[in-house]
Amino acid sequence: MSMAFRGNSRRKTFVGVMFFGAFAILGYRMFQLQFFEYDEFRTHAERNSIRCIEREPMRGLILDANGNILVNNQPIYTLTITPFEFREESIPLVSSLFELDSGIVRKALRENRGTAFEPVKILRDLTFEKIALLEENRSLLPGVGYIVENRRVYTAQTRMSHLLGYIKEISPALLARRGPYYKPGDMIGYTGIESYYEDVLRGRKGYEYFTVDARGKVIERFEQGKADQPAVEGADLVLTIDMKLQEYAERLLRNRRGAIVALDVNNGEVKAFASAPDYDLRTISQAMTAEQWRILNENEGHPLYNRCSMAAYPPGSTFKMMLAAAALQERIIDASTTIPCPGSYTLAGVTFKCHGAHGNIDVVRAIEYSCNVFFYKLIFKLGFALWAKYGSMFHFGRPTGIDIAHENPGVLPDESYYNRRYGRRWNKGYLVSLGIGQGEISTTPLQMAAFTATIANGGTYYRPHVVRSIIDRAGKGKQDIPILQERLPLDPEVWRVIRKGMFLVVHGSGTGYAARTSSVHVAGKTGTAQNPHGRDHAWFVGYAPAENPKIAVAVIIENGGWGGEAAAPIAGAILRYGLLGPVVPASVTDTTEVEAAKPAKAERPAHILAD
Amino acid sequence: METPRRSTIPVDFPLILATIALCGMGLASIYSATHGTALFQRFEKQIFWDLMGILTLAIVAVAPPRFFHYSAYPLYGAGILSLVLVLLFGKTVAGNAGWFGIGPFGVQPSEFAKVTTIIALSRYVSESGTTLRTFREIAGAFAIVGLPWGLILIQPDFGTGIVYWASFFFILLWVGTDVVILLTFLSPVLTVLLSIVNLWLFLGFAFGISVIFYLVKKHIGFALLFLVLNLSAGFSIQYLYDHIPEHQKARIAVFLDPSRSPRTSGYNVLQSKVAIGAGGLTGKGYMRGTQTQLRFVPEQSTDFIFCVPAEEFGFVGVMLILSLYGVIVFRGLRIALRASFRFSSVLAFGATSTIFFHVVVNVGMAAGILPVIGIPLPFMSYGGSFTITSMALVGLLQHIHYSTAQTK
Structure with a gap:
């Protein structure tokens, strides 16, 4: 009886050949990569590799019902450090130039050790004077640079703080919850409609690929930019709010x-x-x-x-x-x-x-x-x-x-x-x-x-x-x-x-x-x-x-x-x-507005004891 | 007339030694990929997991004869229970809700349930009188795999889910199921994916597969049943897809179209190919691979571990590793062919083909010839549950080898 299950021997031969064939294909593929294409990949690896740079999209605007801009964007300069190129010795100079606590720099670098080639955002909203200082000291500060980010600008006469809500650098807890799109340092809507419509407003990040050498210097666009994905701007929102009433x-x-x-x-x-x-x-x-x-x-x-x-x-x-x-x-x-x-x-x-x-x-x-x-x-x-x-x-x-x-x-x-x-x-x-x-x-x-x-x-x-x-x-x-x-x-x-x-x-x-x-x-x-x-x-x-x-x-x-x-x-x-x-109708003298501005002192009719 | 037959040696040394050698390669690679980074603790943790794995291997290997035959269904039940519990009480790691946290360690029941599902399926297809030629019998086997798969899909973990269907396919192939019926049964898995991509593609596929089945098999009942199966699978997934949170949708979208997330998939493959190719014939030397040392390849201690020896030891190292996997797979096949019972044979083949599938898909993924579906490399990738699971599969092979040796 023990041999009863061995009936279908053709099937078993087939399985054996399939297994062997799969290993053979893998082996051949390795030979292809490591022998035939070795020169190409070695050059890649030496020069050294492909780096992906993120391009942040413009966040959508918020408009009132008449198309007036309530929330706009304004470019700001953000100081960055690329850990791989950066030298520890530069820390004192960086902290004195930008009036930064050197602990902040060390902490930011420590937290981003896994991504040595990506610029870490250190300080937002640099003035032009600071940018000029940075340019003057470029040669002393390898790995220190700046990028342009956008900041929200509020142009309305009113505050609308709770309605609009604010955006803020993403917290580690939110980062864990919102998945792989975001990375530390990104801005995200926290409250109000900035948060509710985050996915609509934020747009989609773009990615550009560059060939870089072992010191992280960009040599050329990878495949002439064919693999790039352009950033997609966020969509604008039109509100229902009556601005005067608000x-x-x-x-x-x-x-x-x-x-x-x-x-x-x-x-x-x-x-x-x-x-x-x-x-x-x-x-x-x-x-x-x-x-x-x-x-x-x-x-x-x-x-x-x-x-x-x-x-x-x-x-x-x-x-x-x-x-x-x-x-x-x-x-x-x-x-x-x-x-x-x-x-x-x-x-x-x-x-x-x-x-x-x-x-x-x-x-x-x-x-x-x-x-x-x-x-x-x-x-x-x-x-x-x-x-x-x-x-x-x-x-x-x-x-x-x-x-x-x-x-x-x-x-x-x-x-x-x-x-x-x-x-x-x-x-x-x-x-x-x-x-x-x-x-x-x-x-x-x-x-x-x-x-x-x-x-x-x-x-x-x-x-x-x-x-x-x-x-x-x-x-x-x-x-x-x-x-x-x-x-x-x-x-x-x-x-x-x-x-x-x-x-x-x-x-x-x-x-x-x-x-x-x-x-x-x-x-x-x-x-x-x-x-x-x-x-x-x-x-x-x-x-x-x-x-x-x-x-x-x-x-x-x-x-x-x-x-x-x-x-x-x-x-x-x-x-x-x-x-x-x-507009107050001419025939009426309406004092409600004036009265409402301070606690009303209406006289209470005798028959009303409570509300 | 040669004297003592080799099959009476109770331990399959090539199998065990290849396994241990691969664990060693894995540790060396994790060390190289993580030293000097915050992930270095993975090296120390993996030593612990390998030791736990060897212990598991030993325990499974010395289990009483026929233990897995008798406890197949209770083990399966325990596996399902753990998958349900993890959905209710588990925590989420990187968008996947399939984890139990135990102190500093995370445990993934979907890994362990691979083993229990294979055991249960082997038992089911070896019941006496089972020919796997009738619709009802194949449907039963389908249900045994479909249940844990569905639970894993909810997490959602598509890569692990696919392994379940690979095991299903290989086991039914081994016992001689009609290939056309088998492929048709697997069609809902494809339908599920197609239905997310495009409604018409999915409908066309669902109808097409039924028509082809009818033309080949001339059985209108089966053809209609497959149509219903495909349509209901596709539509229910579309319904579910519309009712799941955004970040899970994003996970699915990236799975279907890796170019959408170049940071995590397309980019990885690019870097991984450069790492492998730059290794050349003899490699750059241990701890001297620039792709590895400069951390160009993400996920290098888990899914893309294969790049480390490929870059640092070159083609020679790659061939050594593939040969070691070859030893495991072909010793496993040998054990399956020589087993004394149908159940043992099927189980041995199930374990072997599962290891085989992991290796081929993982290496194929690193080499850029298969899609990135996040399947780890047995014995080498960092990860506790997966290491223990892989070792348990080898333990099953050794267990069957031993009982075969006893009966001869």
């Missing part, structure tokens, strides 16, 4: 902490995106020292932090529309259903207060007066599961998908969230605060703006976006970014009811009267985010014109206290400015 929003936030996001309700275009305090991109594009970074990072106002899309706050009463919309759509209530508000609500011995006793109140009035008891009771009628379902439908607890890096999805708690967090020990009491947008729910100003836009346009959720089109001059030309939209399955009647309530908030006897402007009807809602660490944060979300909405806005002022006082006037001013521009 500038105005930044002005309104001066000396405050907070954020303003304004959207076009009919396509999701971001019109203004301001977060304060901010920082100057110009300083970051200079060579910043570690110390400067530390100061910026540790500033107690957290200027690097993008409050528009990275900071999540409890939405407070601005979230009442979400609950109302869900309850109306699920037929838990209709526009005429009333719920009694005796001024407080008691659950398991704990009393939750309202701003007043509103009596039997319907949903429109409940929004107008921001009645808490109405919504405490409503969330129990609706149920937690449906509340979470509708919340998620409006993109709460998940990213809006905006094209700005590092978006915070916020938190939309549901049953599994509480189970994870508290085990089985949580009870209905936890839901009470959710009914009025407090507790463990948190949303970003961006999410609130997108939600408000959805209410305003009657139920279409547009993905907010700041880039309208990409101009790829090296390739496909100008391409518009498709507008992503979702039609939400809610009846038009639901939106009409909610919008009526929001109109009355501003123009009825509601909490948002301070958002009124004399020239256009505003609808909106105030909110106050409870803050355990200090004064509450003030919210206002709104849109205008109320009759035919065009712009939606969300404003948060950190530690601003009551939303109707701190946030509403700013939102009103933004909406008016966004629609009518800076």
Whole structure:
């Protein structure tokens, strides 16, 4: 039996011949390379070899909607050292000429020992005087040279720090994650659209091959440059931002902490995106020292932090529309259903207060007066599961998908969230605060703006976006970014009811009267985010014109206290400015702008005790 | 009538000595390629790996008779499990997520699973009554290799994945499977690559291969099945490709078109050819090769290790190394031909052909006649998991040699 498997002997002979043949081919190939082509390769190796030089492409520009350049490039000179040619003895001269710590030079050389023939970037932004000094001392400094790099230049009147984001030398961690395209010393987008559109903006590096001798001197282009790959310039971005409105929003936030996001309700275009305090991109594009970074990072106002899309706050009463919309759509209530508000609500011995006793109140009035008891009771009628379902439908607890890096999805708690967090020990009491947008729910100003836009346009959720089109001059030309939209399955009647309530908030006897402007009807809602660490944060979300909405806005002022006082006037001013521009109609004396520039001191009607 | 038959000597000395000699060449080459650089620790690490490899070889060689026959499937299961675990908990090195970190060492289960897959496939094709002539039997063998391959593809590690299909091809060739059926079965592997390159190329290939199969074999059922297999493989890869992160896409693109990344592939081959050619007949002398010493060839301690002896010892050194591999491969073939059991024969051939495939592809790659797919050179390239795996394959050959010697 042992021989049974030896049946197919022809096959085995074939395998043996194949194996032998393969070795024979390899042997012949070696003979070919090492005997016939020996002279050619020896010359190659002696002269000495082929070197690949990287050519950095021009990074794409960023333009406003009218084609004005906001972010440009400027050539700068960068000192380089090629380790293979460089002599240790030159270090003292290099450090004295360029006022460099010799430790920096040694460290850079040590970290790049593997690539002895590639220039290592040592110092950016050399002046012409330094370049002249370098040229004078060339013969004493073998291996020291300079290359031309590009630096970002910011030409806009506004800062737009968080929106644009900065580019910075790639960190080792990012280098490991982003794969082989980058190498140490390369610049990469870190935040904002510079990061989100990194692959679009950066273009593609070019490679040029040179034959070099054993001392690294270039002898000629390898194969007359046939193997070269030219660099491909990065594509330009055209923004959706309304530059005047952006500038105005930044002005309104001066000396405050907070954020303003304004959207076009009919396509999701971001019109203004301001977060304060901010920082100057110009300083970051200079060579910043570690110390400067530390100061910026540790500033107690957290200027690097993008409050528009990275900071999540409890939405407070601005979230009442979400609950109302869900309850109306699920037929838990209709526009005429009333719920009694005796001024407080008691659950398991704990009393939750309202701003007043509103009596039997319907949903429109409940929004107008921001009645808490109405919504405490409503969330129990609706149920937690449906509340979470509708919340998620409006993109709460998940990213809006905006094209700005590092978006915070916020938190939309549901049953599994509480189970994870508290085990089985949580009870209905936890839901009470959710009914009025407090507790463990948190949303970003961006999410609130997108939600408000959805209410305003009657139920279409547009993905907010700041880039309208990409101009790829090296390739496909100008391409518009498709507008992503979702039609939400809610009846038009639901939106009409909610919008009526929001109109009355501003123009009825509601909490948002301070958002009124004399020239256009505003609808909106105030909110106050409870803050355990200090004064509450003030919210206002709104849109205008109320009759035919065009712009939606969300404003948060950190530690601003009551939303109707701190946030509403700013939102009103933004909406008016966004629609009518800076020109004040002759017949009207509008003082909103002036008032909004300092904390508003609106008088509070007697019937409003809180927001 | 010669007296004691040579086959009764329990140790295959040529096999073992060639293996150890190649390990020595490997250490010398790594030393030459890394001394004076930050990578020099690789030399010290490789000494440790070679010792671990020899230990593995010895353990596999002295395993109880028929041990691998009985434990083929459990070993295979363990291999699959390790591939799943590495996807869930592994870390990423150079864009490849197939590593476990153990202290200062990285371990790649995809290497070890090569051995367990070969053992399982050998067992499967040697079950009594298996003729490998029916569709179902070939499909079974296909599944045994396809499962680990799919898991490795996710990492993604294409080079290692290709080795699995090479082993599949050689083993089925050895047991006498119809070559047309075999090639058709391997066609989805090509489809997968084509589908990433171009939709029409892939569709044309998928339909074409089925038509050819039908014309040759006149079996409409098989032809349709292959069509479905090819189309589903191609489309599912296209779907996956659209849903994977950018850096993995970049890896695939470079694999398919090395000129896209001249820093890592095209450039390497250029430099590697210069290194080999400049070696001439007798070489430039140990530690005196300029291509090696000036670090012109990247990856020189791993995938392009062959350039080091080629430049420093020339054609003479190259012939010595190829002869040593020749000794291993032809001793392996001899062991496979003389084995007393079908399983042992298939397994011995599987181990031999896997080593053979690595050598041919790696050397062919360095010499610029095969595409750069990142397959290391057995016994010489730096790398722990791969060294241990290669030694385990030699251990299997010695194991089978010993049991054959016992039964004669």
